[in-house]
Amino acid sequence: MMIFKINWAPNEVFLNLGPLTIYWYSVMFIIAFSLGYYIVQKIYVNDSKPIELVEPLFIYVVFGTLLGARLGEVFFYNWEYFQNNLIEILLPIKKDIDSSMLFGIIDGYKFVGYRGLASHGAAVGIITAMFIYKYKFKYDSVLWIFDRIAIPIAIGGMFVRIGNFFNSEIVGNYTNSNFGVVFQNNGEIFPRHPAQLYEAFGYLLLFILLWNIYWKTDLKKHKGFIFGLFLTCLFSIRILVENVKESQGGDLENTLGLLSTGQWLSIPFVIIGIGLMLYSKKKYA
Numbered sequence: 391m392m393i394f395k396i397n398w399a400p401n402e403v404f405l406n407l408g409p410l411t412i413y414w415y416s417v418m419f420i421i422a423f424s425l426g427y428y429i430v431q432k433i434y435v436n437d438s439k440p441i442e443l444v445e446p447l448f449i450y451v452v453f454g455t456l457l458g459a460r461l462g463e464v465f466f467y468n469w470e471y472f473q474n475n476l477i478e479i480l481l482p483i484k485k486d487i488d489s490s491m492l493f494g495i496i497d498g499y500k501f502v503g504y505r506g507l508a509s510h511g512a513a514v515g516i517i518t519a520m521f522i523y524k525y526k527f528k529y530d531s532v533l534w535i536f537d538r539i540a541i542p543i544a545i546g547g548m549f550v551r552i553g554n555f556f557n558s559e560i561v562g563n564y565t566n567s568n569f570g571v572v573f574q575n576n577g578e579i580f581p582r583h584p585a586q587l588y589e590a591f592g593y594l595l596l597f598i599l600l601w602n603i604y605w606k607t608d609l610k611k612h613k614g615f616i617f618g619l620f621l622t623c624l625f626s627i628r629i630l631v632e633n634v635k636e637s638q639g640g641d642l643e644n645t646l647g648l649l650s651t652g653q654w655l656s657i658p659f660v661i662i663g664i665g666l667m668l669y670s671k672k673k674y675a
Contacts, residue, residue, distance in 0.1 A: 399574035418553030426542030454519025462511015540620035592627035618666025
């Protein structure tokens with residue numbers, strides 16, 4: 391049996407343009423959104439929907455994702471820090487006394503991109519944005535929209551977790567063996583589970599599943615089924631991977647115990663997903 395240990399010490403910076411630094415994490419988000427835009431265009435053409443509806447949909451998803459994910463990180467995981475650094479909640483900066491921004495005009499901060507983002511907050515943000523989008527553009531069913539955007543979101547989640555891997559964040563527990571990844575940028579010498587890659591692989595498989603269901607079955611006509619399956623599978627993957635992931639803290643974990651904050655937050659989404667699939671099966675039986 392072969393055992394692999396990887397020493398991981400990547401340069402987190404993709405491109406440095408003087409006062410502006412572009413990180414790999416940001417690049418992964420750009421890839422995720424760009425690929426998502428292409429996939430939704432393809433789906434809208436197949437469903438004979440006006441292609442001009444894709445651009446506003448994309449804008450709503452982007453803002454819903456970033457705002458929801460950021461607020462999720464703030465209130466679910468890290469309020470203790472952000473309550474004393476309110477300016478960092480919505481701006482992609484971080485306090486650093488040795489840094490400056492905008493050619494020295496702003497001292498004491500550095501540009502870091504949006505690195506603290508929570509997937510559960512992103513889910514809430516996207517769902518909220520889609521309800522607004524539905525009423526704004528007069529769709530018959532918000533479930534129809536959810537079924538379509540679930541497909542690109544699954545593959546987008548994969549790229550976000552790869553971005554986390556470049557940042558050496560959301561790491562797994564120590565493996566206590568010669569298998570795993572040594573996150574040397576964190577000053578470590580022992581291998582951990584690459585929890586980010588476990589999740590990324592799970593989301594890739596989920597994307598393949600949803601993609602084939604949409605293109606090769608009639609289940610796409612059952613409003614709510616694809617989205618329900620998406621919620622059930624995605625957050626089940628999250629619950630499973632949390633078992634080998636280092637604790638990220640949060641009030642739910644500290645207060646309720648037993649499970650991690652990520653697991654507690656995932657359970658309602660799994661329940662909603664199962665409910666949507668049962669609803670769809672009953673309605674379109």
